[in-house]
Amino acid sequence: VPEVTCPDPMRMEPIDNIHNIQRERWDLLCCVCKQKMGAKIQCSTCYLAYHPLCGRMAGLHMEMVEGKSGLRIVSYCPKHCRARPELAGVQPVRDGTEEANAGEGGDGLWNCQPFPPPPAVD
16 A cells, blocks of 8 residues: 555564555455455556455565655556465464364454455456
8 A cells, every 4th residue: 555654664564654545545345355444455557456465365466666766566456467376375364273274264364354265366
């Protein structure tokens, strides 16, 4: 999200200046999880929006590049890149109980949000 800053770009935390995020970013629909809550980023080629963590989980192309005004994120939606979720390095959270972990995905939280993982992006 371009309006925020991150003092430690290697760890991507803490996130500062959240209050500077444009109101419109909060109202966009995430093309991955289909939720409106939270701020979204937009594809560098079109205006399709998604949460940064949804994009990462879906394996969308995201990279930080250094420009004249500092670091910025270049990211592409599923229409403008080949999604590679196997490279995302993100796993569903497990709650530690055998019953919850027995089923596919368990009933842990995905992306720290209490709803099931989004469908695969084609």
